[in-house]
Structures are given as structure tokens and as C-alpha cells.
Amino acid sequence: MDPTTTEILVLGAGPGGYTAAFYAADKGKKVTLVEQNPRLGGVCMNVGCIPSKALLHATAILREGKESSHRGIDFGPARVEVEKLRNWKESIVEKLGQGIKSLAQHRQVEVVHGRGHFEDSRTLRVETTAGQKFIRYEKAIIAAGSKPAMPHAFDLGNKRVMTSTEALDLPDVPQDLLIVGGGYIGMELGTVYAALGSNVVVLEALPSILTGVDADLVRPVSRVAQKAFKEIRLNTKVLKMATAGKQIKVTTEVNKQQRDELYDRVLVSVGRVPNLADLGLENTKVTKDDKGFIQCNAQLQTEDPNIYAVGDATGGTLLAHRAFRQGKIAVETILGDASAFENVVIPAVVFTDPEVAWCGLTETEAEQKSIEVQVAKFPWGASGRALTFDRPDGLTKLVIEPETERILGVGIVGVGAGELIGEGVLAVEMGATVRDLADSVHPHPTLSETLMEAAESFYGTATHTLSRRSS
Amino acid sequence: MDVKLPQLAEGVESGTVVSILVAEGQEVKKDQPFMELETQKAVGSIPAPSAGVVTKVHVKQGMEVSVGQVLISIDAAPAASTGGATAPPRASKPAAQPATAQPQPSSSATTTSAGATDYRYESKSGVAPPAPPSIRKIAADLGIDLTRVKGSEAGGRINLGDLRDYVQRLQQIALQRAPGAEQPSGQAHQTPASSESVDFSKWGPVHREKMSPLRRTVSRRMVESWTTIPKINQFADADISNLLALRKKNAPGYEKQGVHLTLTAFLLVVLGRTLKKHPRANSSLDESTMEIVYKNYCHIGVAVDTEGGLIVPILRDVDRKNLAQLSQELHAITERTRQRKISIEELQGGTFTISNQGSIGGSHFTPIIYAPQVAILGVGQGQPKPVAIDGKIGVRTILPLCLAYDHRVLDGADAVRFLKDVISGLENFSEADLQLK
Numbered sequence: 001m002d003p004t005t006t007e008i009l010v011l012g013a014g015p016g017g018y019t020a021a022f023y024a025a026d027k028g029k030k031v032t033l034v035e036q037n038p039r040l041g042g043v044c045m046n047v048g049c050i051p052s053k054a055l056l057h058a059t060a061i062l063r064e065g066k067e068s069s070h071r072g073i074d075f076g077p078a079r080v081e082v083e084k085l086r087n088w089k090e091s092i093v094e095k096l097g098q099g100i101k102s103l104a105q106h107r108q109v110e111v112v113h114g115r116g117h118f119e120d121s122r123t124l125r126v127e128t129t130a131g132q133k134f135i136r137y138e139k140a141i142i143a144a145g146s147k148p149a150m151p152h153a154f155d156l157g158n159k160r161v162m163t164s165t166e167a168l169d170l171p172d173v174p175q176d177l178l179i180v181g182g183g184y185i186g187m188e189l190g191t192v193y194a195a196l197g198s199n200v201v202v203l204e205a206l207p208s209i210l211t212g213v214d215a216d217l218v219r220p221v222s223r224v225a226q227k228a229f230k231e232i233r234l235n236t237k238v239l240k241m242a243t244a245g246k247q248i249k250v251t252t253e254v255n256k257q258q259r260d261e262l263y264d265r266v267l268v269s270v271g272r273v274p275n276l277a278d279l280g281l282e283n284t285k286v287t288k289d290d291k292g293f294i295q296c297n298a299q300l301q302t303e304d305p306n307i308y309a310v311g312d313a314t315g316g317t318l319l320a321h322r323a324f325r326q327g328k329i330a331v332e333t334i335l336g337d338a339s340a341f342e343n344v345v346i347p348a349v350v351f352t353d354p355e356v357a358w359c360g361l362t363e364t365e366a367e368q369k370s371i372e373v374q375v376a377k378f379p380w381g382a383s384g385r386a387l388t389f390d391r392p393d394g395l396t397k398l399v400i401e402p403e404t405e406r407i408l409g410v411g412i413v414g415v416g417a418g419e420l421i422g423e424g425v426l427a428v429e430m431g432a433t434v435r436d437l438a439d440s441v442h443p444h445p446t447l448s449e450t451l452m453e454a455a456e457s458f459y460g461t462a463t464h465t466l467s468r469r470s471s
Numbered sequence: 472m473d474v475k476l477p478q479l480a481e482g483v484e485s486g487t488v489v490s491i492l493v494a495e496g497q498e499v500k501k502d503q504p505f506m507e508l509e510t511q512k513a514v515g516s517i518p519a520p521s522a523g524v525v526t527k528v529h530v531k532q533g534m535e536v537s538v539g540q541v542l543i544s545i546d547a548a549p550a551a552s553t554g555g556a557t558a559p560p561r562a563s564k565p566a567a568q569p570a571t572a573q574p575q576p577s578s579s580a581t582t583t584s585a586g587a588t589d590y591r592y593e594s595k596s597g598v599a600p601p602a603p604p605s606i607r608k609i610a611a612d613l614g615i616d617l618t619r620v621k622g623s624e625a626g627g628r629i630n631l632g633d634l635r636d637y638v639q640r641l642q643q644i645a646l647q648r649a650p651g652a653e654q655p656s657g658q659a660h661q662t663p664a665s666s667e668s669v670d671f672s673k674w675g676p677v678h679r680e681k682m683s684p685l686r687r688t689v690s691r692r693m694v695e696s697w698t699t700i701p702k703i704n705q706f707a708d709a710d711i712s713n714l715l716a717l718r719k720k721n722a723p724g725y726e727k728q729g730v731h732l733t734l735t736a737f738l739l740v741v742l743g744r745t746l747k748k749h750p751r752a753n754s755s756l757d758e759s760t761m762e763i764v765y766k767n768y769c770h771i772g773v774a775v776d777t778e779g780g781l782i783v784p785i786l787r788d789v790d791r792k793n794l795a796q797l798s799q800e801l802h803a804i805t806e807r808t809r810q811r812k813i814s815i816e817e818l819q820g821g822t823f824t825i826s827n828q829g830s831i832g833g834s835h836f837t838p839i840i841y842a843p844q845v846a847i848l849g850v851g852q853g854q855p856k857p858v859a860i861d862g863k864i865g866v867r868t869i870l871p872l873c874l875a876y877d878h879r880v881l882d883g884a885d886a887v888r889f890l891k892d893v894i895s896g897l898e899n900f901s902e903a904d905l906q907l908k
Contacts, residue, residue: 305472305523305547336527338541338611343599361596371596401596404626408596431601433626 003134006032008334009124010141011116011279014042016311016323017143018100024331025107032110032135034126039097040104040111043145043312044320046093047165052188054089055168056351059195063228063353067390080196086170118280121306125280139306139334142286142294143327144279146272146312154180154268158243161266164189174198174264176230178250180238182209184350186269187221190229191353199230201263203252205237213356214363216377217413220393221352228353241266274313291315298340300330308334322346345428349418354394357421360409360428361399373408374400376434376458378450380414382465385445391415396450398434400458405433416447423451434458473529473541474520476508484591485537489687492516493525499545506530506542509688523547529614533645537616589759592618592627602629610634647695685780696842701878704837705886709870709894711853721905725795734870735773735827736798738850740904741896743769743790746823749889753822755843756880763880772821772841773801775808776831783841784808785821794904825850835871845877846886848893870897 010021013035021033039046065075104111112135114128124140126133148163159166164185173196179186182204194200202209202225209225209232210218226232233254240251247262274293281288285304287295293315300308308330311323325344332339347359366373380386380394394414401408410424427437438455442448456462476486489507493499504516505525523545530542592600600617602610606629610617620637622629671677682690711734718732725732746753746769755764769790772783784804789797807813826838827850838849851871858867872893876886 299473301472336544338529338614340611343607361598366596369597373596401594401598401626403595404601406598406601406626406628408598430603431622431626431628433628435625 003123003136004032005136006030006110007138008032008141008331009034009135009137009139010143011124012042012143012145012275012311012313013037013040013100013111014143014145014311014323015044015320016145016313016327017042017141018104019324019327020141020143020310020331021109021327022103022107023328024334025109027331027335029331029335031107032112032137033104034112034114034116034124034135036113036115038113039094040100041093041097042143043147045096045100047168049320050096051089051093051168052164052185052192053351054092055085055170055192056188058085058088059192060353062195071390080173082170082173082196089168089170116279118283121284121304137306139308141300141327141330141334142279142302142307142309142313143311143323144275144313146274146318148185148269149271149273150268151270154238154241154266156241156243156248158248160243160246160248160264161241161268163268167193167267171265176263176265177201178203178248178261178263178266179269180266181269181271182206182211182232182234183269183271184210184352186267187225187350187352189267189269190225191351194225194228200228201231201233201261202229203236203238204232204234207234209234210350210352210356212364213350213358214397214411216363216395216397217356217358217411220354220395220413221350221356223393224353272312272318274315276313289315298342299333300326300341301333317346317348319346319348345425347421347425349421351418354391354414355417356411356413357417357424358409358411359421359425360407362409362411363397363399366399366409372402374402374458376400376454378454378457378462378465380447380450382453382462383445383447383450384464385447385449386414388445389415394447394450396420396454398437398451398454398458400434405435405458407432407434407437410451412450414447414450420447420451423448427451472521472523472545472547474505474543474545476517476536476538476540476542485535488530488532488534488536490532491528491530493528493543495525495528497525499523499525508536517542519545521545521547535641535644536614537619540614540616590619590621592620592622600629601626606631606634613638683779689780692841693839696839700840700842702840702875703878703883703886705874705876705883705890706835707872707874707890707894709872709897710858710867711870711897712867714897714900715853715868717900717902717905721902725798728795730795730798731802732794732798733801734829734850734853735825736794736801737897737900738825738827738848739771739773739786739789739797739801740794741893741900742771742823742825742848743792745889745892745896746771747790748892749885751881751885752846752876752889754845754880755822756845756877766822768822770820770822772824772844773805774824774826775805777809777811779811782808782813782818783821783824784813784817785819787820823847829853829870833871835873837873838875840875840877845880846889847875849873849875 007030008024010017010031010033013033017033018040021031025031044050062078065078068074112126112128112133114126117125119125122136124135124137126135148165150163154161167189175198177193177198177200179190179200179202182202186202187209190200190202208218209222236252236254238250239253239258242249244262247264248266250261250263250266252259276292284307286302286307289295294302294309294313296302296309296314300310302309310326310330312318326341329339329341345359347357350356363375375397377395377397381392386392386394391414397411398407399409407427409428410421412420434455437451438459440452442452453462453464457465486508489509491506493505499505499519499522501522502518505519506517508517525543526546527544530536536542601622602617607617617629620629620633623633624630714737722732750765753766753769757764768788770785770787771789772785774781774783786797786800786804821844823844824841824847826847828836829850829852833851835851836849838847840847853868853870855866856869857864872890874886874890
């Protein structure tokens with residue numbers, strides 16, 4: 001069969017892939033986008049960011065309703081229709097998927113559905129429903145993404161042992177739900193299921209949930225989760241899982257003591273692995289690192305001169321907005337522009353209750369790298385707006401280069417932290433100083449004032465706290 | 472893959488593109504030189520880290536490039552033509568091939584007008600210089616390393632004005648360098664326009680030879696020094712009869728130790744002391760800050776005539792070494808220079824220069840100062856001359872000396888005092904200084 005030809009082939013239609021494909025098409029290239037799933041959008045849109053946020057929003061009202069009674073507004077017990085909730089979530093995903101599809105059509109990006117397999121450095125074979133198709137390209141961008149890791153020992157072939165993908169499909173509301181792994185996925189989905197009524201137990205092997213995040217930003221999340229969840233068990237390992245009738249028997253170990261428990265469902269959220277098996281990378285010069293992710297340079301070039309890679313497949317922090325940027329940089333490099341994924345501030349948001357968000361340098365990282373910094377903090381207990389939300393459990397902090405007073409990083413925990421961090425990103429990217437932030441008037445009463453007041457506290461002049469210059 | 476400028480030598484962060492030896496679309500072999508680069512010290516070629524086709528040349532002749540900057544892009548040739556030549560396209564880690572350095576004669580630690588571009592951003596936090604994304608994009612497009620741009624805003628933030636100022640400074644520098652650097656092919660725009668139109672073959676057969684990079688650099692540096700430094704030549708004579716007698720007397724003892732005593736070694740001893748007494752002659756002028764930079768070290772360059780041209784290796788800490796040490800070092804470094812085995816580092820950091828033509832037979836001559844040094848001593852051949860001694864004519868060996876100095880830093884009186892001390896040092900050279908340990 002004669003191969004079809006294209007200028008740029010993009011493998012995977014998630015955030016990194018569709019961004020690269022659309023951008024290349026906008027720049028006048030002939031683009032072919034290969035996606036194995038019927039719906040475009042990748043993990044983020046189908047089984048990641050979007051559905052999880054839809055469920056978090058929908059269930060937030062259950063939490064807030066309960067909290068409301070002491071303020072004199074009582075809704076009585078809520079009634080949850082799981083199927084309706086699932087359909088609503090599904091409608092959002094479907095709408096966005098259609099949106100991507102139509103954006104591709106308007107740009108004349110050819111979309112091919114099927115599994116891709118590299119035959120050599122210039123040819124991809126696609127297994128479509130209509131048989132094999134060979135595509136010969138000038139440059140390829142691998143945006144194959146990642147999937148939840150499922151350790152072999154937990155893979156019982158039992159539907160009750162879920163990854164985030166199945167959990168987001170909301171099969172039911174289990175009475176007893178065990179979440180293995182207290183990272184952001186486990187904590188976010190735990191928040192959803194706890195609100196829906198499950199008794200959620202989170203097991204974490206390390207001494208803290210949300211490992212890697214600054215301890216003072218994690219604390220408010222821990223406090224809320226400890227109340228909303230049945231239990232958060234740290235320093236705990238799962239030794240074994242076994243099917244026990246309609247339940248799962250889980251053997252855990254804490255302080256060398258073993259314990260057997262029964263759960264209706266188990267969510268395994270212990271990390272993610274790249275989707276690189278069976279891609280035929282061995283037929284190219286593409287190389288992988290010791291964790292199995294594709295190795296590439298700041299221009300997103302792999303060891304194969306014709307192949308680039310973006311997004312989760314390249315490792316690092318697995319975030320959609322990182323893939324968006326990388327997709328553009330890969331295309332710019334192909335077009336010959338001086339472009340590099342260097343010195344880019346990638347913010348992170350954990351959509352727990354309350355949310356945690358940070359960007360740039362964190363205190364933890366500064367400590368690890370022995371970078372001398374000063375930290376200015378503003379506790380939300382002193383924010384009028386936070387009190388009107390009945391949520392004083394927040395903190396805004398700035399990580400500062402002492403000599404220049406340049407803002408190197410921003411960390412926020414509290415309701416709506418995800419929406420607030422954008423200003424932090426701008427400050428860090430612009431090389432703003434603490435003075436810049438302190439002297440920018442912020443609207444009152446809003447949570448955004450906490451950024452300004454944190455800056456003022458650096459100078460010991462925050463209006464609403466008796467702050468000292470903290471370090 | 473993008474080929475970036477590798478680290479060439481300790482402290483050498485940038486250079487000027489002398490010539491580009493490849494064109495876009497051209498195929499290159501691994502290790503084939505694709506560019507000649509002149510650093511502060513030397514002209515050298517940069518080899519291609521891998522085989523392939525040059526897809527883009529990112530730099531131009533005369534452009535200043537810094538370590539890490541993308542020079543050319545190479546697309547590894549299709550498998551058929553390259554065979555086993557694997558091209559690691561990790562642009563962030565180009566094979567760090569040191570430029571094969573051809574030393575050239577300048578002891579200058581910095582180029583004359585580089586004061587404005589010497590700035591380097593340093594952050595204890597290890598972060599990139601503060602600049603908004605819009606400015607970073609412009610800098611990337613222009614191939615400018617923002618760590619060299621001084622930000623004027625709070626916290627050292629770089630704005631468009633700072634970037635513009637920096638680019639303008641680079642242009643000025645490029646213009647100053649233009650006579651040599653922009654026409655390295657030898658199509659001599661460096662001479663006035665009239666000379667280029669002269670057809671010498673009208674009057675007889677001629678042949679043309681391209682100037683070597685070393686020759687071109689010599690030429691450019693000399694023009695630069697000649698046109699930028701207001702210099703004065705101060706002549707003097709030293710009676711070295713006693714010194715020669717001392718040498719004759721002590722030479723056998725030295726020869727036994729394998730040390731050959733030369734007049735230059737004596738000069739080094741005397742200059743080491745004299746420069747300590749006259750630190751201004753050992754200084755440099757920083758034009759960007761209008762400061763005189765006094766150096767608490769005394770590294771003297773000695774001009775060496777080689778087959779490839781003039782090269783000036785540096786002897787370190789001359790003021791702290793005795794005659795025997797200096798004689799040995801001088802002999803060793805001169806030999807290595809003639810064999811072209813000298814490293815870039817050994818040509819850097821000079822504070823004063825001696826040009827001794829005595830062994831060939833020169834008389835008084837006016838040497839050219841090696842910027843940014845402020846003085847150079849030209850030494851001719853010692854000759855027996857009739858001189859008046861206490862009212863009677865006697866024959867003495869007279870050494871012709873000429874101190875050329877930068878009048879912006881040194882005045883005539885300074886020069887006379889300096890030379891008087893040099894002469895006195897030579898004429899009254901103490902036998903105690905000749906004692907072998």
C-alpha cells in the first residue's frame with residue numbers, strides 16, 4: 001500500500017498533541033493527527049482534569065450545604081442521583097471533544113483514528129478500523145501521554161480495583177472506599193467520593209499527603225480531609241489485595257503491624273506511566289530515560305532528528321498546561337524559530353478542599369537546593385474576604401530572592417487558590433519585585449488582596465496583620 | 472540539531488565570528504571545521520560535532536557570540552549517506568570540542584571596547600535574569616544572551632530599553648572591529664578604498680596570498696591600538712657594559728645548572744622591580760567606568776618571532792622570581808611558542824610587554840602598545856659606542872631603548888622616571904642578584 005504523506009504528524013490528540021497540530025496548521029503546515037480513541041482531547045479532557053473538576057464542582061455544594069446550617073441556612077439532607085451526575089459530567093466532556101474535532105476540521109488537520117506504530121524514523125503505521133494505513137511524514141511529534149500506573153500486585157482483574165479513569169466514570173458510590181496513594185489524584189477523588197457519602201480511607205506510604213508540596217500549604221488540606229474522610233493513614237504500605245466476594249480484602253502494614261480490611265472499592269493512585277509501549281520506538285532513534293519517558297532537549301527534539309516529543313510522554317511534571325506550551329515550542333523549533341522550553345514557570349494546582357496552588361520556586365525546593373530565600377506570608381485569617389467565605393483556613397506566601405527582592409515563587413492554599421495563582425505566575429515571569437506587588441492596588445474585598453498583603457508583610461507594613469519581617 | 476558554542480577555555484565566554492566555512496545546504500563531516508572564531512586570545516576553528524547537512528547558519532561574520540549560543544543547525548543526513556554517523560541531536564549538550572587555538576599576539580585581557588559588554592548576571596538563587604517573557608522572546612529571536620544585559624529596573628529587571636542599549640553597544644563594537652573582522656577573506660576593505668582598485672599586475676606579475684587568521688588578527692589589533700591610543704615614544708640608552716661583564720663572569724656557573732643567561736632575563740628582573748615602583752605603568756584604563764585599574768601582579772609578555780608571525784606569551788609574577796627562574800621559564804616558554812604548543816591561557820593577562828629585537832640586530836624603534844596595557848618597552852641591539860666618561864671618550868656597550876606609552880594614563884614625566892629606573896637597574900645590576908642558590 002502506498003503511504004500517504006504529510007509534513008507534520010502528531011501522535012496523540014491530548015493537550016500537547018492538539019495544540020501542536022493546530023499551531024502547525026495555523027502556520028501553514030500540512031498536519032495529520034493520529035488518535036487511538038474515538039474522542040479527541042486526551043486524558044485531560046476525557047479522563048483527567050475536566051471530568052474531575054466537573055465532579056468536584058458538582059459535589060462541592062454537598063459539602064458547602066452541610067457547612068451552611070450554622071450560618072442559619074439549612075437545606076436538609078441532599079439526594080444524589082449518580083446516573084444524572086455522570087451524564088452531566090459526560091455531556092461536558094462530549095461537548096469539549098466535539099469542540100476539538102471541529103477546530104481540527106476548520107484548520108484542515110487530517111484526523112486519523114487508530115493505534116500508531118513507528119515503522120522507521122519517517123513512517124507511522126496506523127491500525128484503523130478500515131485496516132492498516134501508512135503515513136510518511138517529514139517531522140513527527142509524539143504526544144502519546146500517560147496513564148495511571150497499576151502495580152502488578154494490585155491488578156486483580158477485578159473492577160472494584162480502580163484507577164482514576166474508572167473512578168471518574170462514577171460506577172457507584174461505594175460505602176467503603178480505599179484510596180491507595182495520597183497524591184493529588186487520590187486526594188481530589190477522595191474529596192469527590194467523601195462528599196457523595198463514601199467512607200474514604202487514604203493510605204500513603206510516605207509521612208505526608210501531597211508529598212513535595214510545602215508543609216504549610218498542605219496543613220489546611222489535611223485538616224479538612226481528616227474531618228471529611230474516615231481516615232488518612234500515613235507511613236502505610238499495601239502488602240496485598242484479594243477479591244473477597246463483593247469486596248476487596250486489603251492487607252496493609254503500619255509500624256510492622258499487619259492488618260486486613262474489607263473495602264467495597266479500591267482506587268489505586270500511585271503515579272502515572274507513559275503510553276510508550278508498542279509504539280515501535282525501537283524502529284526509530286528515540287531514546288528513553290531510566291523511568292521510561294522519552295528523552296528530549298529544551299527544543300523538544302529527541303535523539304531522532306525527525307521526531308519531537310511533548311507532554312507527559314517526556315516525563316517531568318505531568319500537566320496539561322505544560323504540554324500546551326511544549327506543543328508550541330516543538331512546532332516553533334520545526335519551523336526554525338529560536339524557541340526553547342527553558343525558564344518557563346509552570347504553575348501547579350491541586351483541586352482539593354481547600355485548593356493548593358504554587359508556581360516558581362517553592363520553599364521545599366529552595367531548601368533542597370540550598371538557595372537562600374526570604375518568605376513573606378499572609379494568613380487568610382486576617383482577610384475579610386476569606387471570613388465572608390467562612391474559610392479563614394488559607395495562606396498566601398511569597399518566596400523572595402533577598403538581595404534583589406525579586407519574587408521567585410508564590411504558594412497559596414485556600415478556597416479558589418487555583419484562580420489566584422495566575423497573578424503569581426505573572427509576577428514570577430515578569431521578574432516582579434515584592435515592591436511591585438505591594439504597590440499594585442488590589443480590589444477589596446477579594447482574596448487577591450492576600451498577595452498584596454503578603455508583599456506588604458515583607459516590609460512589615462501589612463495593614464491587616466501585625467506582621468514582622470519574616471524570613 | 473543545533474550546534475552551540477562550546478566552552479572554549481577557562482574564562483573565555485565569547486568570541487567574534489571571523490569566518491563561516493560552510494553554507495546552508497552544505498554537507499559536513501564530523502569534526503570538520505565549520506567556523507573560525509576569534510576569542511580574546513586566539514583564532515580557532517570550531518569543529519562540527521556530527522555529520523549532516525547544514526540547515527541553517529544562525530550567525531554572521533563579525534558577530535559576537537557567547538558560550539551556549541546556537542551557531543548552526545545540522546540535520547543528520549539521511550541514513551543512506553551517513554552510514555554509522557550517529558548525530559546526537561541533544562542541542563543542549565554539544566560535543567564540547569575545544570577550539571584548536573591559534574595563538575595570536577595580544578596580551579590584552581579584554582578587548583578595548585568590551586568594558587560595556589563585560590557584565591554578567593549572577594544570581595545566588597541560580598535563576599535566569601529577570602525579564603518579562605516578551606523581552607525574553609525578542610532576545611531569543613536576536614540570539615542575545617540576557618545574562619549579558621544589565622537590567623535597569625528594580626531587582627535588575629531588563630526592559631526593552633536595556634536590550635536596545637545592549638544591542639547598540641554591540642553594534643558600536645562591531646563597527647570598531649569592522650576593518651579586520653568583517654572582511655576576513657582578505658578582499659582587503661581594511662585598506663582605504665583607493666588601494667583596493669589598484670591593479671598591480673599592470674606593472675608586472677604579482678601573486679596574492681590570503682592573510683592567515685593570525686595575520687588578520689595582528690593587523691586588526693595593531694590598527695585598533697594605533698587608532699585608539701594617544702601614544703608617545705620615549706627614547707633612552709642604557710650602558711650595559713658592566714651588566715655584560717657580570718653575565719660573562721657568571722654564565723659558566725649558570726650553564727652548569729643548564730640555564731642560559733639572556734639579556735631579556737636581566738630585563739625581566741629589572742622591569743619586575745621597576746613596575747612595582749611605578750604601578751601606573753602596570754595598569755589599564757577601563758573606559759566604561761573611567762577608572763584606572765591597578766594590578767597587584769606583574770605578568771610580562773615577551774614578543775616571540777615565530778614562523779607564523781608574532782606571538783606574545785606571558786611570564787607570570789615576574790616581580791617575585793629570581794634571575795635563574797626567569798631565565799629557565801623564558802627559555803621554556805619561548806621554545807613552546809616557536810613550536811606552537813602554547814595554550815590560550817599562557818597568552819592572557821599580561822600587564823606590560825617587552826619587544827626585544829636585539830638578537831636580530833635592531834636599533835631604536837617605536838613599538839605599538841598592546842591594549843589594554845598602557846606601555847611597552849622596545850629593545851634594540853647593544854652596540855659598542857664612543858661615549859664621554861668623566862670628560863674622556865670611552866667605548867661602552869649601549870643598549871637602545873624605547874618606551875611607548877598611553878598618554879591618557881601616563882605623562883611624559885612618569886615615562887622619564889620609569890625609564891631612568893630601568894636604566895639604573897641595568898647599569899647597577901647587583902652581583903648579589905646573580906647568586907645561584
